[in-house]
Amino acid sequence: VTPPLLLRLPNEADNTEGYALLREEASVHQVMLPEGLPVWLVTRYEDVKAGLRDERLAVDPQLLSSPVHKFGGRRIPEDTLTSSGRHMLNTDGPEHRRLRALVNAEMSSGSVIRWRAGIERMVHEHLDRLEELGRHAGDQPVNLMPGFVNPLPADIIGMVIGIDPGQRPTAARLVRNLLSGGDTASPEMIDWYHELIDLIVATIERKRANPGDDLISLLVSKPEQIGVRDLLSTITALLVGGPPTTATTMAYGTIVLSRRPDLLERTLADEAEVAATVEELLRHHPPFPFATWRFTTEDVELGGVTIPKDATVLLSLAAANRDPRAYADADAVCPHRENEPTHLAFGSGVHRCVGAWLARLELTVTLPALFRRFPRLSLAVPADELVWTRVVFDRRLESLPVWLHGRPR
Numbered sequence: 001v002t003p004p005l006l007l008r009l010p011n012e013a014d015n016t017e018g019y020a021l022l023r024e025e026a027s028v029h030q031v032m033l034p035e036g037l038p039v040w041l042v043t044r045y046e047d048v049k050a051g052l053r054d055e056r057l058a059v060d061p062q063l064l065s066s067p068v069h070k071f072g073g074r075r076i077p078e079d080t081l082t083s084s085g086r087h088m089l090n091t092d093g094p095e096h097r098r099l100r101a102l103v104n105a106e107m108s109s110g111s112v113i114r115w116r117a118g119i120e121r122m123v124h125e126h127l128d129r130l131e132e133l134g135r136h137a138g139d140q141p142v143n144l145m146p147g148f149v150n151p152l153p154a155d156i157i158g159m160v161i162g163i164d165p166g167q168r169p170t171a172a173r174l175v176r177n178l179l180s181g182g183d184t185a186s187p188e189m190i191d192w193y194h195e196l197i198d199l200i201v202a203t204i205e206r207k208r209a210n211p212g213d214d215l216i217s218l219l220v221s222k223p224e225q226i227g228v229r230d231l232l233s234t235i236t237a238l239l240v241g242g243p244p245t246t247a248t249t250m251a252y253g254t255i256v257l258s259r260r261p262d263l264l265e266r267t268l269a270d271e272a273e274v275a276a277t278v279e280e281l282l283r284h285h286p287p288f289p290f291a292t293w294r295f296t297t298e299d300v301e302l303g304g305v306t307i308p309k310d311a312t313v314l315l316s317l318a319a320a321n322r323d324p325r326a327y328a329d330a331d332a333v334c335p336h337r338e339n340e341p342t343h344l345a346f347g348s349g350v351h352r353c354v355g356a357w358l359a360r361l362e363l364t365v366t367l368p369a370l371f372r373r374f375p376r377l378s379l380a381v382p383a384d385e386l387v388w389t390r391v392v393f394d395r396r397l398e399s400l401p402v403w404l405h406g407r408p409r
């Protein structure tokens, strides 16, 4: 039987309609990705959550006994960095626990608070720059992606990790290039990768000599010796994993709040409301529509279907988060779903997002600050004309044109 072809990766519209159709037909489908890769797609909340928490679904492609896929060491065409080195995103079991433990405690809700003042300062600096951009643009709209949403989380992760302020734009540019979906074996990709590694190595050397309140300083000061390889791959995973996803929720939050004055007013009321809105934005539009690839290390039954050993599984966080079996009025943005299950935008189980508390902190500081500075901010194009990229693992917005002070008359 030829599996149905998943021609288009889901965009915002498919997130509602395309997935609803699939999800209602069956929880588990065999589909062919446009690259010609056959995968098992899981769509219902309970099964996606069970899959995330099932360690027979491994993330390490090296565990595949027969590498039937033409990954060539990579897992997907745009997967540049998850296959470089050993780190949280591509290891399982004890190796994963060891690597995750290097930074886990530092990324807890209690620990990330120490970066709050720094984040607030950066948000205001970036808002000042945005205001300046707006002045230059005159009566033209401003593109919020390059103007605010992309550089801010990249700057914040640079501070958290310990990259010098002068080097942060370079690090951000290299990460952006490496995630651009180009051929990972091309000479320019290899050059960018080496440039990024050189930048991190130089940062590690500086922090050894001159430690601060950042992750690299902390890691190099640990009494148990951390090898340079683990250090490099862990720092790279954080640098790559964090900014694009956080930027997507910043952009999505801006779109939703600019069109929902009732929600904006409630969100600005107090911190608890901001937190509730951020959780709901993440549920409604998870930046990673899928968890990272899973590989079955044995036959696994999921949603009444036996997925054979050595299969590739895509767990759809986007479909699960809109499952009416889990959420009432699942397609509506409706904060305060305390009596409903936790959304899966950050995953679940041992691989759940290590940066989740940092991301929440960034979003709860940034979204109210943006709308307090520009209370009349509005989209300069209809929301359904915004273009989302079709990279498998993180959906990003190409451009977000806004009127900072409302549409000129």
Ligand code: HEM
Pocket: 052, 088, 089, 090, 100, 157, 237, 238, 239, 241, 242, 243, 245, 246, 249, 286, 287, 288, 290, 291, 292, 293, 317, 344, 345, 346, 347, 348, 350, 351, 352, 353, 354, 355, 356, 358, 359
């Ligand atoms: C809104 C923002 C974010 C979202 C929606 C998000 C989403 C996710 C998801 C879904 C996973 C689990 C993947 C899986 O199980 O296959 C994950 C893991 C991870 N995330 Fe995030 N993430 C965000 C922000 C961040 C930030 C800011 C950082 C870095 C500081 C980060 C670093 C990581 C790392 C290193 C992992 C791997 C954890 C592990 O496998 O143990 N993420 N993220």
